[in-house]
Amino acid sequence: AGRSKTDLIVVLNHNEMSISENVGSLSLYLSKLRTDPTYNKLKQEVDNLLNIVPPIGKSLHKYIERIKDSVKQLVVPGMFFEEMGFTYLGPIDGHDVGSLIEVLERAKKIKGPILVHVITKKGKGYKFAEKFPDKFHSAAPFDIQTGKFVNEGQATYSDVFGKTLTEMALKDDKIVAITAAMPEGTGLIHFAKLIPERFFDVGIAEQHATTFAAGMAVQGYKPYFAVYSTFLQRAYDQLIHDVCIQKLPVVFAIDRAGIVGEDGETHQGVFDLSYLRPIPNITIMSPKDANELVEMIKLSRNLEFPVAIRYPRGKAGEFDITRECSIEFGKAELVTEGKEIAIFALGRMVGKVLEAKEILKVSDLQPFIVNLRFVKPLDEELILDISNKVKFIVTVEDNVIAGGVGSAILELLNSNGIYKPVLRLGFPDKFIEHGDVENLFKKYNLDAESIANTILQKYKEMR
Incomplete structure (x- = not known):
């Protein structure tokens, strides 16, 4: 220039x-x-x-x-x-x-x-932001008088990922962590402090980070590349050519999957399912809570092929060590038995579907609810079995509808000769604007009440 x-x-x-x-x-x-x-x-x-x-x-x-x-x-x-x-x-x-x-x-x-x-001075004019500029970058709601964040202390998905990976790496010298200038945002800051020799910050260069991870995998290491969903788009070529074609055991910890809120159109992570699904050799999974995220990270350690674990921005809830959470590769979880309607949900949308279930009770509807866990491979056996038992099928995801998990299930049903009404709930074919996460869910009919109302309306029309 x-x-x-x-x-x-x-x-x-x-x-x-x-x-x-x-x-x-x-x-x-x-x-x-x-x-x-x-x-x-x-x-x-x-x-x-x-x-x-x-x-x-x-x-x-x-x-x-x-x-x-x-x-x-x-x-x-x-x-x-x-x-x-x-x-x-x-x-x-x-x-x-x-x-x-x-x-x-x-x-x-x-x-x-x-x-x-x-x-310029980051946070100028607000003493708490000037003192802790990293914490106030893309900040969550906070008390303006004290500078304390609302719900401060609750673990985020990023925190859970970083803590779990650090604990694993302290016992396994083959695990390495990679970030593209986001050690704080991805939860890897403690890994960096405790195991600096196996922590690599490559700067704002996601393409290089992906190829670097591939090189580490070739040398016998187990690389975990923590990256925001929207930024992984930059490394699509390297993801395909350098990792997936060679079927290398690189784990992509995809943070900020789904809508992220105030960061707006450029940061909404609503495309990753659609751009990852067509790639051969990669496994895609998504946890519904902190317990499942921990188990998925542990499961990924011994998988000898590319893995993507997608999880949202925000609170993950408390990790309950007493709650049994066993995840089998490629298997979904049947959360509740039901009749006539089946709802297949992914990731954090499982929680919203469970809330919607309580609303549907008022209308005497009792759907099957399945926590998919895996997008690729799908639990075909469970999905087909339940789909054969019901009249109406619903999929719910925090991704764009085009090419997402709803499309994957629709393709599966079609390939197996199951032709039943399928309602796919997700984000439309547009860039999602900035705004409060819950307000955006409501605007796009993905909050619990809207999910329940949409299902009820479509079910009545079908009858």
Whole structure:
């Protein structure tokens, strides 16, 4: 971009002060000078004049440029960007809105690529956010007076994953953990502190992380790559070519699967089932709670092929060590017996379906409820057996409907000659906007009450 001479403005929001703390009057003065139209016009005229004056013009021009560059090296931290072909402006105090607007307005009038270096402080103006910037990045609800998070102390799915993997790795020196610049968000921070020699943060490079994991697997290690659902999309090529074609035992711990709420369209993890299902050699599973997540992580250790474990953002509930939770590979869980209706649910949607079941009781409906656990392979035997016993089949997932688990079950039924009404509940063919998670579930008819009402309505229409 820098060498293209395109009229482009890049804003570098730098909130760590590692490049420079200098936002004083000298740098501000130089930036103002360099954005001044009169200065730029005069500079161009001098350049043109020196280039046509033989024989000393070009030599004098180079000499002046060297002096200018030497001064800039001393007082302006922009030579790195200048070498890439950008005109560097800054550093600018990003909290001084007036000055920032002034520089941006002037930048618009300069020809060629411009880089505006803006210095900000993460969480500025709110002392708790300034002190703990990592915790307040994409923060959950909190008390503004105390800075304490609502329900603080309850374990998240990320916490459960990180704790379980760390405990396993302390007993197994072949387990390695990989993240793409998200050790806190994925729950791997404790692994990093306790076992730093087997923790690898590759930076914001999911493609490299995936191929790196493949390489570790080839060397006999058991790599766990913890990654947000939306960011794994970046590594789709490497996932197929470097991991799945070779059938390597890499585990993808897919965090933030399903809707994540306030982070919005770019972060909603509603596509992973659809983009993972078509890939040969990979196993896909999803837990309904903390106990199942722990068991799935343990189960994955001895699987000699690619595995994806998808789980949502948010609280996982308390891990109950006294509750028996045995997970058999490729097998679903029949949660409740029923009649006439079968509901196949995945992951956290199992909880919502169980709530919907209580609402359906009022209308004397008693559905079979199945916790699928596995998307690939499906528990075909159980699904077909129950489907043959009922008149109406429902699937519920926190993925887009297109290509999700509902589609997988529909394909299975069709292949086995079972032609019964199937209602697939999930997200529609659109990008899901930001918003509170529960409000979004309600908006898209995936809260317990909406699930129950939709099932009841469709069941009545069918009859």
